[in-house]
Amino acid sequence: MMAGSRPKWDISDVDEWGPDDHELGATIPESGNSVLNITGGWRSLLPIIDCEKCDGCLLCYFYCPDASILMEDGKAVGVDLDHCKGCGICAKECPAKAITMVAEKKE
Ligand code: SF4
Ligand code: SF4
Structure with a gap:
């Protein structure tokens, strides 16, 4: 799903994820990253x-x-x-x- 060098919050390839990759309700791979936006x-x-x-x-x-x-x-x-x-x-x-x-x- 995610390349090793990319940050966990990069979900730019989300369209390629399969059902097993999505958390129930929401996908927030890493919390506390709003400062990066x-x-x-x-x-x-x-x-x-x-x-x-x-x-x-x-x-x-x-x-x-x-x-x-x-x-x-x-x-x-x-x-x-x-x-x-x-x-x-x-x-x-x-x-x-x-x-x-x-x-x-x-x-
Ligand atoms: S600027 Fe000062 S008075 Fe106004 S909401 Fe903020 S802390 Fe309160
Ligand atoms: S204008 Fe800026 S400082 Fe004021 S509430 Fe919106 S984001 Fe916060």
Whole structure:
């Protein structure tokens, strides 16, 4: 099924798998690999965090589907640009209105 040198999460040949290769319910050959999926390139909107308004409630941190909120000393201070895909959930959930989504300029 999978060549020896390829990572376990590479399922690009999934169409060639037989029934015995599929786990019941889902095929997740290796967990904990989402960090390898660089989703920042999808982004058209960028969250800007006003640290002065942030009261450290952590809602943005917990709601972010990409675990991209960067915290420092109990406050949100920025986002992981490699993984933030600009969905805007953090801005929507922030009760302090400390996060604003702005159009991101691409090179
Ligand atoms: S915009 Fe979406 S992906 Fe980016 S930090 Fe906010 S919740 Fe996370
Ligand atoms: S949701 Fe808003 S107030 Fe809460 S930690 Fe995030 S930026 Fe700060």
